[in-house]
Amino acid sequence: MSHSTHDTAPATRSRRGVWISIVAGLVVAVAVLGSFASLASNLGGVQDNDIASWLPGDAESTQVIERTAAFASDDESPAIVAFVRDSGITADDVVAVREAQAELQDFDENVVGDVISPAFANLTPADVQTLATAPASGISDDLVQRLTSEDGKALQLIVTYRIDDTAGFEELPDAIDEMRSIVESHATGGLEGYVGGPLAFGADQATAFAGIDGILLLAALGVVVVMLLLTYRSPFLWLIPLFCGVLSVGAAEGVVYLLAKYADLTVNGQSAGILAVLVLGAGIDYALLLVARYREELRNFEHRIDAMSHAIRRAAPAIVASGLTVVIGLLCLSFAQMNSTAGLGPVTAAGIVVALLVMLIVLPLLLVIFGRWVFWPFIPRFGDVKAEGSGLWGRVGTQVARRPRTVWVTTTALLGLACVGMLQLNSGVLANADTFTKEQPSIVADEVIAEHFPAGEGSPLQVVAKADDAAAVAEALDGVDGIQPASSTTDNPAETATGFSQDGVVYFERTLASASDTEAAYDTVERARDAVHAVDGADAQVGGISAISLDIREASAADNRLIIPLILVVVLLVLGGLLRSIMAPLILLGTVVLSFGAALGISALVFQHVFDFAGTDTSFPLFAFVFLVALGIDYNIFLMTRVREESIKVGTRRGALIGLAATGGVITSAGLVLAGTFSALATLPIVFLAQLGFVVALGVLLDTIIVRSVLVTALTLDVGRWMWWPSHLWRTDGSSHVADPAHPADPVDAEHAEAAPEHKA
Template sequence: MPWVVLALWVGVLALASPFAAKLADVQHDRVTDYLPASADSTRVARLQEQLPGGESTELVLVYHRDGGLTAADRTTAREQVARVAGDHALTGAPRGVPSADGATLMYPVATNEPGTDEKKRDAFVEDVREVAHSEGGLTVEVGGTGALATDAAKVYDSLGGPLLYTTVGVVAVLLILIYRSPVLWLVPLAVAGIADYLSMGVAYGLNQAFGTTVSGQSSGIMTILVFGAGTDYALLLVSRYREELRRVERPYDAMRAALRGCGPAVLASSGTVAAGLLCLLAADLNSNRGMGPLGTVGVLCALVTMLTLLPALLVLLGRRVFWPLVPAYGSTPKVRRSLFAAMGTSAGRRPRTVLAAGAVLLGALALGALNLPGAVKQQDSFVDRPESVVAMETLAKAFPEQSAQPIDVLTPTGRAEATLAAIRDTDGVADARRGRTGEGWTEIAVTAAAPPQSAAETATIEALRARLTGSYVGGPSAQQIDLVDTNARDRMIVVPLVLVSVLLILIVLLRSLVAPLMLVAAVVAVWGAALGIGGLVFGPVFGFEGTDPGLGLLSFVFLVALGVDYGIFLMHRMREESMRGADPVATALTALRTTGGVIASAGLVLAATFAVLTNMGLVQLVELGFVIAVGVLLDTFLVRTYLVTSASVALGSKVWWPGRLSRAPETEQRRPEQPGRPERQTEPV
């Protein structure tokens, strides 16, 4: 049978291979891939693609010298800009705009040459940067929306190979430490790699069949989920398999028993993650809606490989795969006082006190969320300041009286003149000029009198939208406004969907109402505490100027869905013990002793995989990785070990209400410090 499974997997990989190799071809990080589907700014971006020349790439060449530009500096600027104009078809003749103090000169340039091709856009930006170079004390920087997009693309490119290699390295180190075996760690790691390759092929199929958005962010998260969740499932299966090998002679029979024992928990845990992620399909934000299916693909591919390919490989390799700690048939593990037994005992002695103290701690940490900075501005979204950000900062200081990036208005061509007049008559508008015309639409570039993404510029954009009926207002600043508004709307819709879907799965699995409510309340508390810790460190420690508008929603979906995983592992084992007739205290403490090591190992792996994101160059990725990693650690070492165990002890059999187990007669509860079932040795899981 294991050989048959291997043969089937060879066929599956042969079929998936051509599609997996094409995923990079359909991965895009265009502005429309991250914008709300129904927002004005998205309509503007899409209409601009239809205008003559397609989407325009807008740059600003910034020339600056402390103390003032010289005549030679201005000559250098004109020569460099002329060379750019000679090498590329610009949409208009560049015109220099000097600052009031004479220290800065900016040349806005734009071209339609790249269209929607991101590689051509990046090539254009890099070519301009080669031409516009600093010399002799004159600093030259290339900024603008096109340069910002190119610098962001460099970060998203790092979500491919570098993210994969870093994730694999982190998981490999942790598995070696957990298993303390020179061979065993290779098996789940190799299977996770196969799951990742399979997920790439399925993701490409979703894109071709349903047009699912594939971005650098969503494909990177998919890889992290494959290795994080897949390794978690492997840890649980291997731990149970090790137990069964001591009781069952043949590895094949031991694996069957292990799958019967932990299979339902693994299926339910993957089901909660998949259900939670699929709720993102209700989001209006394109990047979030695309992340839902891709994340689900990653989890399900990890599930399938870990429940089919991994068991087959382990059976074929036999007991020797555990060398040097081989579980011999009929052997009994050395009984040692484990950390989780001690933690369970302390939680069991005074469950209400522990529960109250934990709730107060989580609540206090959650207050830190009040210190979260406001929405991050586009130029503040990089961890390290690339050239485009430095250029925009120079412009902000040199031209404090007006915006350095345009507000784009698309209006029906027949009403272009009336729209232009209305725009110029709007408070906060410094300038407005007609742009391209085509497909029944005319583009108008508007310059606000206020700095980019300031409160005054926001008021100008809102005034334009209120006044210009039938027209669409977009551009970078309008996109940020739409992102904030849409994320607020998505939270109101997606959060209840996630809670309901996860709760229903838990009710079906645990045949109880109280236990699922307890688990969901616990993970929501963890989410609040993790966000609070983020509020305490993002600004003061990391120096971030803002928070990604989607942080709250994405961290909620991942922490609730993934956090419930560990609750399922614990409560499923607790239910098994209850069905054997054990009293409530012994049930809770035995479940913690037998699953504590697995949950701790799985939590460390999952937290480490998401922590990889903190090494990426975008603030939103660092914030997301930090909050999820911290939340997983809180959930693993505080909530599961102490709070859920304490609540289960305090509730007794009522935790299974209204199921059959809640009506079982209460037996005399055994004190946790008295002898009971043998405690597991602290051997590798």
């Protein structure tokens, strides 16, 4: 289709007025968005990375955190310091540890209480005095033995540290580094020192997430730049979408900052990192689609304002529908029990809305202002004609059209076979050592500590109950298999043999016999809960690190059961409204679910047999589903809206081929960009993010290269006009279809001529 140079609409309005409006609109839009972007640097200050912010509010472990606030703040966390000598701890080592203990006590104002060892509970007052003042020669072998581990090779200290409200987890790496420096300065002559425990693990996590804003965004930008250069093969054009993408990320982070500060939106390091990747990737996708349609219309219209006007009218519905599908799908996460999952939904949905606004306002204005020359050296000229069926995807469509049923049946079978790999997916709460892609100091320390001390020390069970029932609850608790017997003596006057008591509530801590991040520990938690819940009227509850992990697993499983079907229904309704059909949405949704299953199956095999990951996080399947279905359906929307547009004019079967040829290149480019941006998550040493980046990248590539181009096209060709049932297009499809003289032997027309004679003009 081409349009005359004598279109009357442009001639009847003032070009000067239009240009003034365009420039003014651009200035205002960039100023407003820039003001939001200027707030992006504040996003880290409103992040809530406390453990309670990740948990479901009604979980038992969350309630324990709230009830124990009077006894211990949830801002406090222990670091476990271990000194180890393979030949056995000596009296000189005890003196060295005593000196380290004094330095650890005073190194930071956030150290809470006394730096102690669990072994101190078994010392007499005379032992304590000897330990505090005597030289090595005055410390008996018996006292050394009572201070050290059962094997006599290690001595342990516990440093309780308050995480400052203003600095948060960002200060942890420095604090742990200083602790390690103190420990190493006293670990000499064959004595080795280690700093582990929950505080050290949190410091390693903080270090890993510290680069999420900078390194991750730079990696994603690098991928985007390469893909834009390859897509446009222009030294200039790529700069415009890139500028809009960066502006989208900045503005989105500014908007999320305001929502977190004034609307109580929960943001953490994980959601902030995913926000940047998602907004950049999705925003560039929308830009690619609009630029491709604009380039096409520049061949049909002489004036670029008219070309852009027509491009927006044709492309904007698909872009908006795609963006809203992603937004609605992400908002479904708000129904999750997990606070971290529920917060991710509105955080990322807000980012997608910002990306849509930038790509539909700023991008068109910039393209019009800069003119055709930005496409150099492949400048689209008015009157140029691109032959139908030309290009890679035109040829692919022609081949698929020869045997569409054979193609879609074969493709479905292969993807179904890939889905079998999901049986290898080991989803659950990962042990601490399995959450990083490379070895971390805290993990090394914890492994050494576990060799010499009870594995659950430093991460005890926390139990609260009514004070009147303290004895009964303590008795029930100490009878649970997997819990170390409680110490019988204490020097703390606020503590009784059954725990701390205050305001009618009693608080216990008990040490697990197993490491806190193991299945054995989770089983012990369940037994402990059964035991204390059985004490009638005690209102007893069990929390702590192990209980938190168990509650996360159960809440995540419940979220999977609720949110996955909810998203499917939402996407189905959006597709039905967009395509005005029942059949097409069902088919398209089926292809995306099949693609998701194949991506997850292949990923499970790669995780286990290539990367040697121990498993996946409990929330991984849900996150993978949300991003793959919400983003994967985008490409079907891009394709099928164009197919429907062409089907109205030439019939469904030829419309499918034209739609594929017209959109194939840009959709493939968009998929490569999105896959590349998500693969940037692998730059962070966090297993969950590396796995999420891999599965989304793989799934997007399957969607764009196989599912959308081959499977959906083959299904559309085979199903024909029934794709639009029961809409008006289903009844009228092909009524105005005239065979293209350039394709007299069209395989689609030939194959269906007898089966569908009503399609002839």
